[in-house]
Amino acid sequence: MSAEAFSDLLSSIAARLDGLPLDADMADLLNTDYPSNGPDFARLAALCAEGERDGWLMSREAGGIRFGRAIKPGGGAGRFSVDVVRMKDVKGPHHTHPNGEIGAVIPLDGAPRFDAFEPGWYVYPPGSAHHPTVTGGDAYVIYLLPEGVIEFTRH
Numbered sequence: 001m002s003a004e005a006f007s008d009l010l011s012s013i014a015a016r017l018d019g020l021p022l023d024a025d026m027a028d029l030l031n032t033d034y035p036s037n038g039p040d041f042a043r044l045a046a047l048c049a050e051g052e053r054d055g056w057l058m059s060r061e062a063g064g065i066r067f068g069r070a071i072k073p074g075g076g077a078g079r080f081s082v083d084v085v086r087m088k089d090v091k092g093p094h095h096t097h098p099n100g101e102i103g104a105v106i107p108l109d110g111a112p113r114f115d116a117f118e119p120g121w122y123v124y125p126p127g128s129a130h131h132p133t134v135t136g137g138d139a140y141v142i143y144l145l146p147e148g149v150i151e152f153t154r155h
Contacts, residue, residue: 003056006047007076009040014077014144022100022123022146030102030121041120045106048084048140057084064090073148081148085141087114087134094153096129099146110137129153 013034020026034040051057051070058066064087071082080102085092088109101124105114112134114122119139124130132141 003051003070005043006051006057007071009043009047010071010082010142010144011076011078013040014080014082017080017102017144018078022102022125024123026102027121027123030104030123034104034121036106036118036120041104041106044104044142045140048086048106048142051084052086058086063092064088065092069148073145077144079146080144083143083145085132085143086138087132087141088112088138089136090134092132094129094131096127096151096153097124097145097149098126098151099149100124100126100128101150102144104142106140106142108138108140112137112139114139114141 016033017026048057057070058068060068066086067083069081069083071077073079073081103122105117105119107119113136114134115130
């Protein structure tokens with residue numbers, strides 16, 4: 001496993017999403033095709049752990065959150081950027097998703113929820129905003145952002 005394997009897997013998932021609207025149907029598709037108890041999700045978890053351990057993922061830290069951009073838009077994941085964070089019982093900085101956000105919540109310890117989402121996939125539509133918050137444990141969260149667009153606010 002490696003950074004290349006991580007990129008290949010996320011590129012495959014991103015290709016499946018190409019041209020689809022960011023909505024509840026997309027979240028349903030992801031949770032059906034890449035379920036949280038399936039082999040691709042387990043591989044994502046293992047690759048995130050490897051990347052954190054070896055330093056090619058989440059190389060930065062602020063406010064108790066480890067984070068980093070793994071894939072830039074226009075790279076292997078097409079129009080999506082891919083960011084990975086590790087959060088444990090913490091509230092992150094408020095931001096908006098002008099083009100939406102697709103995420104995977106990967107539990108590490110406890111029974112973590114990301115915002116209201118249990119482990120698995122979620123989709124925030126274009127124009128949404130939030131304070132990303134993990135409660136109930138420790139989790140990796142993988143974000144796919146169309147065109148890599150995210151806007152941090154002062155909320």
